[in-house]
Amino acid sequence: MHAKIPATIVTGFLGAGKTTLIRHLLQNAGGRRIALIINEFGDLGVDGGILKGCGIEGCADDDVVELSNGCICCTVADDFVPTMEALLARDTPPDHIVIETSGLALPQPLVRAFNWPGLKTRVTVDGVVTVLDGPAVAAGTFAADVAAVDAQRAADDGLDHETPLSELYADQVACADMIVVNKVDLMEDPATLVARLRGEARDGVQVVPAKMGALPADVLLGRGQSAEDDIAARHEVHHHHHHDDDDHDDHHHAHGHDAFESFVVAAPEVTDPTDFARHVAAVIRDHGILRLKGFASVAGKPMRLTIQAVGPRVDYYYDRPLGSDPRVTRLVVIGQAGLDHAAITDALQGEAVPA
Secondary structure, three states, rough: OOEEEEEEEEEEOOOOHHHHHHHHHHHHHOOOEEEEEEEOOOOOOOHHHOOOOOOOOOOOHHEEEOOOEOOHOOOOHHHHHHHHHHHOOOOOOOOEEEEEEEOOOOOOHHHOOOOHHHHOEEEEEEEEEEEEHHHHHHHHOOOHHHHHHHHHHHOOOOOOOOOHHHHHHEEEHHHOEEEEEOOOOOOOOHHHHHHHHHHOOOOOOOEOOOOOOOOHHHHHHOOOHHHHOHHHHHHOOOOOOOOOOOOOHHHHHHOHHHHEEEEEEEEEEEEOHHHHHHHHHHHHHHOOEEEEEEEEEOOOOOEEEEEEEEEEEEEEEEEEEEOOOOOOOEEEEEEEEOHHHHHHHHHHHHHHOOO
């Protein structure tokens, strides 16, 4: 059976920076074939215009699909499911699908749509990323321009739920696997908001500060959450709404890669995969690592062990014979700038040495 195609849902209020984040992702996709579904309505078409014909390698016009008949969570059957089926039916389907919701969208109904018979066996929700306007949230307003949000709410004739912004915000946060606190360069004390959100989020949700939506692709993609199988944990406060970004000025060239870093840890063979996975989870927790991935050889085993960690969850499995590959462990560690390379390396190397 073919592996399911992963899809990432990007949600958040108007002006939070969803489009900027997605554009940065496309510019740093690392060769992935990414298809985009953009939910706009009315006469705007702004986000699609930014991303179509953008000149980014791998971002062809037919890889950007706009849904303009209303908020995506209200038009799942009419627009979203047929669009997904068309993408999946391509001779060369995408490696990854990214869905930018309207800022008015409830993410939970969209996640549930992945359980439709035509989608369930072919595509999975790799993760839900909720982008927040950091300065606005810190000020308690959720969106920088509340009047613009209300105007877009009024412009959507198909919107079948009006809810206070506070409740919509709560649903977007409750559904998230990653919360991106954007525009931290405009905040005096972003750490306080990040810490508060971490305390409020459910277990396993990562809260990441960002400037201009500049997050590495390996942080955003490959999360393996299968969110459609976990919808009960993403509780809805109520039915409500909000809308899209226009945070897309020429500043997108300043990607801010120095906010994140990655490095490789080389270590000896692993003695016991289960014990090693537990230790990796502890190192991730102790050092605030966002992602960890790589390969290991296991003492006495002829197969290569693949290791993938997202936050506190560590997955591992044997994927192929080692053959002539060296019997070592190589792990890529990804996190925010300032990781303690020496301490992380010592911890991972110490656990890998056979007893």
